[in-house]
Amino acid sequence: MVSAPVLVGVDGSPAGLAAVAVAAREARMRGIGLRVVHAFFWPMMRVPLEPSSMGPPEGGLRNQAERTVEEALRHARETAPDIEAEGAVVTGDTLPVMAEESRGAALAVVGSRGLGAFTGLLLGSTAVHLAAHGHCPVLVVRGAGDPAREGPVIVGVDGSPSGGAATEFAFAAAARRGTALVAVHAWSPWRAEAPAPRDPAAPYASAPGELAANEERLLAEALAGRQERYPDVPVERRVLRGGPREALIEASREAALMVVGARGRGGFTGMLLGSVSQAVLHHADCPVAVVRAGGGED
Known part of the structure; x- marks a missing residue:
């Protein structure tokens, strides 16, 4: 070969x-x-x-x-x-x-x-x-193991290098299958990136809706450029407030393939698999692809 x-x-x-x-x-x-x-x-x-x-x-x-x-x-x-x-x-x-x-x-x-x-x-x-x-x-x-299982390719997006490789892999997988891509980004106020410093006299650390807007922007940036390279892949964006493990496992019920990075931005240094990828591997209802940073689509 x-x-x-x-x-x-x-x-x-x-x-x-x-x-x-x-x-x-x-x-x-x-x-x-x-x-x-x-x-x-x-x-x-x-x-x-x-x-x-x-x-x-x-x-x-x-x-x-x-x-x-x-x-x-x-x-x-x-x-x-x-x-x-x-x-x-x-x-x-x-x-x-x-x-x-x-x-x-x-x-x-x-x-x-x-x-x-x-x-x-x-x-x-x-x-x-x-x-x-x-x-x-x-x-x-995972799941029934049907090689021709129908549904979209779902990718977990968190803005990490490993997540970027997973996103590239997911776009290519959706293009090969002729199916849609669903990009899922789940967040909570405790996991969200800190907003830019505001006026110290302001009553709150962030303006109403600012955290959610930042997370929407994170997902848009993660997808930027790839939609242009894969124009025939329909893309649905989901920004969900909640835990990423629960969101991805729930989404796997409708998926032909779930794609996750090996480690997200919240992982501990030295861990080869993050908690989200481990949870999805154990509980997803469809096949799961794990992609490491630098190990995306070839």
């Missing part, structure tokens, strides 16, 4: 196959290849990999791993017959394997929970780890 492919991780779980279908559709829309990877950790455990002398020749852990990839490739080609797809069984633990594989990918796609997840977990460790440590945008397939 000449261009960086869409990467998808599989483990034989239904969530993994749902991720394959979404990844295949992403590859087709982008006009690039698909790489299916299964992390094979059993060699590290020093257990027998080949078929037992007492069992069928198609048995054994190595054959099982190869069948997992073959099944995923069949599913990908059923979803998008015209894409170029390749598969690989890579020795190693899932988390470092997928993080390393993401270095050469345009987009990494994973299911929300694989075979190794504990019952009751809303999100598996692979999805969390890759969203935090991936070297490209990461798409976590």
Whole structure:
């Protein structure tokens, strides 16, 4: 494959196959290849990999791993017959394997929970780890996992560098899908940027409506220039007073895709994933793309 492919991780779980279908559709829309990877950790455990002398020749852990990839490739080609797809069984633990594989990918796609997840977990460790440590945008397939799910692309906007990369990614995603973009900016007086200094004799720190106007302006500035580059993408702006986590999770019910930055302007230094992106990853009703600053659309 000449261009960086869409990467998808599989483990034989239904969530993994749902991720394959979404990844295949992403590859087709982008006009690039698909790489299916299964992390094979059993060699590290020093257990027998080949078929037992007492069992069928198609048995054994190595054959099982190869069948997992073959099944995923069949599913990908059923979803998008015209894409170029390749598969690989890579020795190693899932988390470092997928993080390393993401270095050469345009987009990494994973299911929300694989075979190794504990019952009751809303999100598996692979999805969390890759969203935090991936070297490209990461798409976590939540909800029903329908690759052709309809609805707008929704992006959370907060004015941060990571949010800017997410906005660029979201515009490109909406353009590929031929759908609308909904830009959501949620704010509260406790999280709003401080207004310019006013007359000390004024009775209030800000004039009536000034905070809301500042937040409207923040959203307009975040979208500036991108609407000109994507003139065919209808854009709806939503400036909501309230918590961003609640606003985005509610908006996800109508979305084909939710896009968030890895860390917003309120995140603590050193955090790889902010509280908003973590909340959306765990509770959104649609696939969620997490984009890091400098890791937007290619």
